[in-house]
Each structure stands twice: as C-alpha cells, then as structure tokens.
Amino acid sequence: MFNSVSFIGAGRIARIMLGGWQRADALPSRILVVDANPDAVAALQADYAEVIAATLDEAAQAxxxxxxxxxxxxxxxxxxxxxxxxxxxxxxxxxxKIKLAALQEKLAGFKRLARMNPNAPSIIGEGYNPVSFAPELPGPARDDLLALLKPLGQSPEVDERLLETYAVISAMGPTYFGFQFAEVERQAKSFGLDASAARAAMHAMLIGTVDTLFASDVPRDKALDLVPVRPMAEYEPDIVGMLQRQIGGIHAKLSS
Incomplete structure (x- = not known):
C-alpha cells in the first residue's frame, strides 16, 4: 500500500488520473506534485484540494x-x-520512449520500476492503461500499483516492447476521433436536436458502432457496409492516408 503518491509533472496526465480517483472516491491519502511551472500545480490544487505543492526532493521521497x-x-x-x-x-x-533499462541507468541502478500509458477516459474510470514492470519489482508492489490504478479502468500487463504501440493506439487514439465526434454533435444541435437528445444519439450511435466493429461476430467488411448511404465515401481514402502517415510517423518516432 502506498501512503504517499507524487507526480513529477502537473500536466494533463496528472489531471486525468486525479480526476479518475476523485470520481471513484479513491484519491490517495497524500498527494505531492511538483512542476517547473508553479501555476500548473496551483491549477491542480484549485480542482483537487488534496494536492500538496512539493519540491523535487520531497516528491522523490513518496x-x-x-x-x-x-x-x-x-x-x-x-x-x-x-x-x-x-x-x-x-x-x-x-x-x-524511455525504456525500463534506461530508467534504471538514469536512476543510478534503482530497480523498483514500472511504466504505464494512461489514456484520457481514465478520468471517468473507463481508461485502458497498459503497464509493464521491471523484473526486479516484487509481486506485492505490483499488486499495490494495480490496485491503485483499478479505479481508473483496465490496466493490462503487457510486454514493454509493445508500450509505444499502445501509446499511439489507446493513449493517443481519442485525439484522432474526438474532435470529429464533437463536430457531428454540434451539427446535430444545429439541425434542431436539443443538447440532451444530441448527446444521447451520439452516445448510442458510437457505442453501437464500436461494439459492432470490435465486440460482435459481424465480419469487418460487412460491418463497414451496413449503411447504404456513405456521405464521406469519396474522402475515405484521403482520411485513411492521413491516419497512416500521422500514426505511422509518431509510432516510428517513439519506437526509434
């Protein structure tokens, strides 16, 4: 069990994880945060009163x-x-990008290490946060970390060699589609749906689409051809090309 938890960095990732714990009423009992920008720490404290501004040395002692x-x-x-x-x-x-072996070297041989890719839905407890452990990290410490992460969503243990792939798929994935979903919702409201109806329609459509594609026995080619009218059809090759270039490029950069 961890009596104190610290974040070196007060940016989006810290906010996502703190938000998920707060929503689940599972905030750690002592939370220290340090950042080169004091305003970033103050912004977290404004939303999470439990956050204590710390020095780097204090954060390292958690x-x-x-x-x-x-x-x-x-x-x-x-x-x-x-x-x-x-x-x-x-x-x-x-x-x-920074592997466990490099972490150990830069931390002067410290071996009780883990790596994790948090993703944005963790803020509502529906995250997918792959984790890898250093071989030297004992089982009880692994269990304690997984227990702490549980309120944030799923935390499957994965081969470290795959973490950069998960980074560009599950961690960055919401950025590929979120703005498009938001725009379709905006148009729904402009066409006459009130905010509640637009949100309900978008939520049901997206969950149903995702389940049809990834959680059903409907063949992929059939699932993609169920709707007779496809207004974006002529642009699909361009969109696929953009995804291939951008996602492939960032994966190559992180994996190099």
Whole structure:
C-alpha cells in the first residue's frame, strides 16, 4: 500500500488520473506534485484540494513516484532524483520512449520500476492503461500499483516492447476521433436536436458502432457496409492516408 503518491509533472496526465480517483472516491491519502511551472500545480490544487505543492526532493521521497513528463523533460529530471528515491518506493514512468533499462541507468541502478500509458477516459474510470514492470519489482508492489490504478479502468500487463504501440493506439487514439465526434454533435444541435437528445444519439450511435466493429461476430467488411448511404465515401481514402502517415510517423518516432 502506498501512503504517499507524487507526480513529477502537473500536466494533463496528472489531471486525468486525479480526476479518475476523485470520481471513484479513491484519491490517495497524500498527494505531492511538483512542476517547473508553479501555476500548473496551483491549477491542480484549485480542482483537487488534496494536492500538496512539493519540491523535487520531497516528491522523490513518496512511496510511489509518477514521472509525468514528456520524454526530454523526464530525461533531465531522472538524474536529479537518482539516490533520493526510498529503497522501498516504486517509480512509475508515464512517458513513452524511455525504456525500463534506461530508467534504471538514469536512476543510478534503482530497480523498483514500472511504466504505464494512461489514456484520457481514465478520468471517468473507463481508461485502458497498459503497464509493464521491471523484473526486479516484487509481486506485492505490483499488486499495490494495480490496485491503485483499478479505479481508473483496465490496466493490462503487457510486454514493454509493445508500450509505444499502445501509446499511439489507446493513449493517443481519442485525439484522432474526438474532435470529429464533437463536430457531428454540434451539427446535430444545429439541425434542431436539443443538447440532451444530441448527446444521447451520439452516445448510442458510437457505442453501437464500436461494439459492432470490435465486440460482435459481424465480419469487418460487412460491418463497414451496413449503411447504404456513405456521405464521406469519396474522402475515405484521403482520411485513411492521413491516419497512416500521422500514426505511422509518431509510432516510428517513439519506437526509434
């Protein structure tokens, strides 16, 4: 069990995880946050009164330390906390690209390590957050981390070599489609549906579509050809091309 949890980084990832825990009434008892931008910490404190502004050294002394920075910034911070982590602590990186072996090296041999890819729906407890553990992290520590993450959604244990793939699929996936869903909802309201009806129609349509594609025995080609009118058909090759270029490009960058 972790009596204290810290975030090195007060950005979106910290907000997503704190929001999920708050919604589930499962916030850790002691939450420390440090960020190079004091305003970012203050913004979290405005929404989560339990957050304590900390120094980097104080954050490094928590029972569970989350590295919630982009890879370049995290690479700069890791040597600064090497030697400051408690021997019984766990360090969990939320950043892509930096492997467990590199974390251990930059943390002066610290081996109680994990990596996780949080995704946005964790803020409502419906996340998909793949996690990988260093071989040296004991079973009880793994169980404690998974128990802490449970209110955020699913946290399947995966091969570390696949984490960057999950980063571009499940972690970044909402950004590929969210703005499109929001625009269709906006148009629904402009056509006369009130906000409640538009939201209900969008929710039912999206859940049904996703389940038909990914949770049914309807063949994929049949599932994609159930609606006789496809207003976007002429643009589909361009959209697929954009997805291939952009997702493929970011995956190549993270995997290099």
């Amino acid at each position: 029972d569970l330390v989350f590295g919630a920075l982009h890879p370049p910034a995290l690479n700069e911070v890791l040597p600064l906390i090497a030697g400051a982590l408690k021997p019984t602590a766990v360090f969990c990186s939320l950043a892509p």
